[in-house]
Amino acid sequence: xxxxxxxxxxxxxxxxxxxxxxxxxxxxxxxxxxxxxxxxxxxxxxxxxxxxxxxxxxxxxxxxxxxxxxxxxxxxxxxxxxxxxxxxxxxxxxxxxxxxxxxxxxxxxxxxxxxxxxxxxxxxxxxxxxxxxxxxxxxxxxxxxxxxxxxxxxxxxxxxxxxxxxxxxxxxxxxxxxxxxxxxxxxxxxxxxxxxxxxxxxxxxxxxxxxxxxxxxx
Amino acid sequence: xxxxxxxxxxxxxxxxxxxxxxxxxxxxxxxxxxxxxxxxxxxxxxxxxxxxxxxxxxxxxxxxxxxxxxxxxxxxxxxxxxxxxxxxxxxxxxxxxxxxxxxxxxxxxxxxxxxxxxxxxxxxxxxxxxxxxxxxxxxxxxxxxxxxxxxxxxxxxxxx
Numbered sequence: 369x370x371x372x373x374x375x376x377x378x379x380x381x382x383x384x385x386x387x388x389x390x391x392x393x394x395x396x397x398x399x400x401x402x403x404x405x406x407x408x409x410x411x412x413x414x415x416x417x418x419x420x421x422x423x424x425x426x427x428x429x430x431x432x433x434x435x436x437x438x439x440x441x442x443x444x445x446x447x448x449x450x451x452x453x454x455x456x457x458x459x460x461x462x463x464x465x466x467x468x469x470x471x472x473x474x475x476x477x478x479x480x481x482x483x484x485x486x487x488x489x490x491x492x493x494x495x496x497x498x499x500x501x502x503x504x505x506x507x508x509x510x511x512x513x514x515x516x517x518x519x520x521x522x523x524x525x526x527x528x529x530x531x532x533x534x535x536x537x538x539x540x541x542x543x544x545x546x547x548x549x550x551x552x553x554x555x556x557x558x559x560x561x562x563x564x565x566x567x568x569x570x571x572x573x574x575x576x577x578x579x580x581x582x583x584x585x586x
Numbered sequence: 587x588x589x590x591x592x593x594x595x596x597x598x599x600x601x602x603x604x605x606x607x608x609x610x611x612x613x614x615x616x617x618x619x620x621x622x623x624x625x626x627x628x629x630x631x632x633x634x635x636x637x638x639x640x641x642x643x644x645x646x647x648x649x650x651x652x653x654x655x656x657x658x659x660x661x662x663x664x665x666x667x668x669x670x671x672x673x674x675x676x677x678x679x680x681x682x683x684x685x686x687x688x689x690x691x692x693x694x695x696x697x698x699x700x701x702x703x704x705x706x707x708x709x710x711x712x713x714x715x716x717x718x719x720x721x722x723x724x725x726x727x728x729x730x731x732x733x734x735x736x737x738x739x740x741x742x743x744x745x746x
Contacts, residue, residue, distance in 0.1 A: 373691055373740055377710040380688025381601075399626065569633065 399577055400468040404475050407570050408459065414566065415452050418445050429504065437504020444496060451489065455482050469581045476578055479571065483563055490559025494551040502544070595632070596625055599645045605711070606646070609695050609703045610653035616660075624652045639720065646713070647721045650704045657700060694743040698736060705729065706736045 371379075422445035429438020455478070462474045506516030523537055524530065530537045551558075564571070596603075607620040627648055635644050683689050695703055701722065708718045715729045722729070 371687060373737060373744075374710060376685075376687045376691045380683060380685040380691065381605075399629070402626070402630070 397468045400472045400475075401464075403472070403570060403574050403577065404462075407475075407479075407567065407574075408456075410567060410570065411452070411456060411459070415449055415456070418449050418452070422446050422449065433508045434504035436507040437500045440496070440500040440503065444493065444500070448489075448493075451485070455485075469578075472574065472578055472581065476574060479574070483560060486563060487556040487559045490562075491552050491555040494555045494558055495548045498547060498551055591629065591632070592625065595641070596628055596645075599642055602642060602645055602711070603649050606649040606653055606704075606707055608692060609707055610657055610700070612696070620653055620656055623656060624649045627652050643713075643717055643721060646708060646711075650721065654700055654704075690744055691740070694740050697743055698739065702732070702736050702739075705732055706740070709733050709736075 422442045425445070426435075426438050426442050429435050429441070459475075459478055462471065462478065464471060466474070506514070506519075508515040510518065520535070520537065520540075523540065524532075527537065527539060530539050532538065533541055603621055603624050607617050607624065611617040611620050628645065631648065635641070639647075683692070695706060698706065704722060705718060708721060713721070715726045715733075718729050719726045
């Protein structure tokens with residue numbers, strides 16, 4: 369009697385060793401390239417985004433009357449892009465003609481250097497952003513009066529006994545410098561968190577792959 | 587890919603991947619490439635597995651998608667390379683199974699359309715119509731009719 373296709377299928381796989389998985393020869397190599405290329409694409413996209421933002425923010429801040437925020441922010445974004453571009457150039461010099469492990473180790477070192485520099489820069493970056501925002505809001509012109517002056521006048525009339533330093537109420541200067549100090553103190557951590565938010569997934573994969581390869585090398 | 591991940595999450599389901607990859611490839615070399623690519627995709631996409639289906643069902647779906655994408659790429663490459671324009675039937679499958687009936691069945695399956703290959707593989711793996719419909723992305727009513735048609739086609743090819 370002729371066998372049904374169901375029977376052929378079932379019996380066929382029981383009888384032979386057809387289901388032996390092939391060796392994954394080049395997998396680590398493929399994965400290494402995959403991770404680095406993916407990171408490069410994301411890093412490039414990030415740089416393009418920052419440049420685009422630097423270009424947009426000037427007319428945008430002009431329209432909203434916050435040009436004192438727009439210009440320093442644009443300068444900051446240009447500086448960040450410049451640093452990122454320098455790192456990107458370094459990334460391109462990583463030798464691809466080495467083993468997967470060496471290639472990934474070099475990439476890992478590059479990532480660590482990049483994170484370290486970014487963390488250091490973040491110590492200044494976040495207070496700078498805060499300062500730019502304060503400046504932006506401060507110099508908004510409302511019916512010929514500067515918003516900051518209005519605010520100070522309102523504050524002084526509300527708290528007439530407050531001490532002034534160079535015309536600024538000390539009760540405002542203290543929280544202002546406190547925020548600057550906190551941002552400077554936690555800037556590095558915020559920077560790392562920021563990087564992790566964007567590249568966390570890929571960096572975890574890199575870590576997994578490297579530890580796996582190290583284990584295999586033992 | 588962690589070797590641990592491969593051993594615990596992929597290797598127990600290697601049979602699924604092998605069966606699917608074999609239906610979409612003509613040579614051992616292609617088969618190994620497809621198998622490797624499926625493993626790589628599983629590793630890449632493992633975070634997107636939401637446990638809405640069984641891990642095995644997800645592997646079926648992913649394996650089929652990878653094979654279909656690879657096949658599409660291969661076809662495009664063939665179009666760009668006139669010297670490779672050999673009809674599929676001429677290609678010799680270098681991977682014979684010990685069971686001759688199974689070889690014939692696989693050869694017949696490879697003559698089906700790409701989607702029909704997926705449907706029949708899932709049917710032979712005793713997946714429910716609902717699961718097949720979910721994996722292929724169609725409705726359950728179509729699956730029953732389609733399987734009957736594919737089985738008839740396979741019988742016809744095998745009897746020839």
